[in-house]
Amino acid sequence: MKNCIYFIFISLLFVNWANAQTIAPKREFRGVWIATVENIDWPRKPAESADQQQRELTAILDAHQAAGINAIIFQVRPVADAFYAKGREPWSKYLTGKQGKAPYPLYDPLEFAIKAAHQRGMELHAWFNPYRATKDLNFSSLSPQHITNIHPEWFFIYGGQKLFDPGIPEVREYIVKIILDVVDNYDVDGIHLDDYFYPYHIARQQIHDEQTFKKYGAEFSNVNDWRRNNVNLLIKMLNDSIHQHNPRIKFGMSPSGIWANKFQNPEGSDTHGGDSYYELYADSKKWIQEGWVDYINPQLYRPMNDHSVPFGVMVDWWSEHTYGRHLYIGQAPYRIIENKLPGFKIPSELPKQINYLRKNKRVQGSVYFSSRSLINNPLGFTDSLKNNYYHSPALPPLMLWRDSIAPNPPRELTAKNNNGVISLTWEAPLSAQDNEAVYGYVIYRFDKKETINIDDPKYILHKQYDSSCSYEDRNVINGQTYLYVITSIDRLKNESEHSIPVTIDAK
Numbered sequence: 001m002k003n004c005i006y007f008i009f010i011s012l013l014f015v016n017w018a019n020a021q022t023i024a025p026k027r028e029f030r031g032v033w034i035a036t037v038e039n040i041d042w043p044r045k046p047a048e049s050a051d052q053q054q055r056e057l058t059a060i061l062d063a064h065q066a067a068g069i070n071a072i073i074f075q076v077r078p079v080a081d082a083f084y085a086k087g088r089e090p091w092s093k094y095l096t097g098k099q100g101k102a103p104y105p106l107y108d109p110l111e112f113a114i115k116a117a118h119q120r121g122m123e124l125h126a127w128f129n130p131y132r133a134t135k136d137l138n139f140s141s142l143s144p145q146h147i148t149n150i151h152p153e154w155f156f157i158y159g160g161q162k163l164f165d166p167g168i169p170e171v172r173e174y175i176v177k178i179i180l181d182v183v184d185n186y187d188v189d190g191i192h193l194d195d196y197f198y199p200y201h202i203a204r205q206q207i208h209d210e211q212t213f214k215k216y217g218a219e220f221s222n223v224n225d226w227r228r229n230n231v232n233l234l235i236k237m238l239n240d241s242i243h244q245h246n247p248r249i250k251f252g253m254s255p256s257g258i259w260a261n262k263f264q265n266p267e268g269s270d271t272h273g274g275d276s277y278y279e280l281y282a283d284s285k286k287w288i289q290e291g292w293v294d295y296i297n298p299q300l301y302r303p304m305n306d307h308s309v310p311f312g313v314m315v316d317w318w319s320e321h322t323y324g325r326h327l328y329i330g331q332a333p334y335r336i337i338e339n340k341l342p343g344f345k346i347p348s349e350l351p352k353q354i355n356y357l358r359k360n361k362r363v364q365g366s367v368y369f370s371s372r373s374l375i376n377n378p379l380g381f382t383d384s385l386k387n388n389y390y391h392s393p394a395l396p397p398l399m400l401w402r403d404s405i406a407p408n409p410p411r412e413l414t415a416k417n418n419n420g421v422i423s424l425t426w427e428a429p430l431s432a433q434d435n436e437a438v439y440g441y442v443i444y445r446f447d448k449k450e451t452i453n454i455d456d457p458k459y460i461l462h463k464q465y466d467s468s469c470s471y472e473d474r475n476v477i478n479g480q481t482y483l484y485v486i487t488s489i490d491r492l493k494n495e496s497e498h499s500i501p502v503t504i505d506a507k
Helices: 002-022 050-067 109-119 169-185 210-216 223-245 284-289 311-319 334-338 349-358 371-375 378-389
Strands: 029-034 071-077 123-128 155-158 161-164 190-193 250-253 326-331 365-368 411-418 421-427 440-447 460-464 470-473 481-489 502-505
Touching: 029 326, 029 371, 050 109, 050 371, 050 378, 071 109, 109 123, 123 169, 169 190, 169 223, 190 223, 210 223, 223 250, 223 284, 311 326, 311 349, 326 349, 334 371, 334 378, 349 365, 349 378, 371 378, 411 481, 411 502, 421 481, 440 470, 460 470
Parallel strands: 029 071, 029 365, 071 123, 123 190, 190 250, 326 365
Antiparallel strands: 155 161, 411 421, 421 470, 440 460, 440 481, 481 502
């Protein structure tokens, strides 16, 4: 009898432990990059009609929504040109086939993408490449309004590309103005910069910024320290300017995976690979330490057992250098397709990486490169997101240094059965303590006998990123009794207490 009781006790412990492992976090950043440069992800072909582009982008967002993605990192400025109308740079050649040519019929891709993402309960972060001005030497194809034609003195050529010279103060001021055009004119959730600062090293090539250093680098005896300072100045300027214009917009960076190797710097990671501190003059650790970014999103595109740059070693290093900011890990489903690192051909590799991240409390999520790779579902990885890891919805992680005050709960929730459709209506909440307007709502549904638990994301029925006060639940079973509660969320997704519950029979 004692043995039987002991066996039952151990079995229950195992079941509870297993359940604890499978419950996904309610708050997690689940992002994907949609790359527009060279039409990597969208649009499939430049010069498609506006209607074709919109249908294609809608299908992409639908696919990511189905996989459980809750954040879109949308590239809006690939080569000092634009995927948006309300700015000062010409339309992108990757949008229409010719730089400076507007889409036809005229529409605003960024505005369209923001609205479509929010309708699907996803954030949209506008992704900028700050310093790249061309991808090749075909300068005759550039628009007369392209900045290289207006200010040719701002650029140097390296690796067959024109790049902004980061040491020129007017360059930094210009880039800040470009990004503020989007901050001021679009309902974006975040501003996102990638890993291209000073260019990646190419053998037997030099960065020709000697005259800039001579003119502006008098305080520095070392050109390398001066270059790092130039990038630091831009990051700090952006942080200050973005949050002065809109304190609710998130500012994030996606540097290369290695800040510095330990053999180069005792504070670096125990790795042997290309770094950002010495090669790109990008001191990404300083940006977090100084609080100049809200999140850091290093690109850790290596397998767990990589000999030079093991995934776990890099995750652990970054998690020890977050300084209270968010850490999202860049992961690489594209590696499964490209056939360069055999470790990614093992179907369990990327799922193992997700499990590793979730065990580290200083990691708040992932971003995947890139959209097309994820949609192609290599080795069934996207299916594993949809059916397992991201089966339940998730809200973005809280940024309490940006906003820590939650809204009040919705009022007067009612439910009506209209021919098998449950119609929910409610009243907006009373003003929050900080007087911030309500941004949206989260609707939870329970079976009649279940205890209300809004900490478990499996009960989230719908995330609503708008302030309308109604929702229709069309996925109900005749004869079932449901209980609903609703919470309010603000712009940074602080969540209220839940409303007074309502119960209704589906007939």
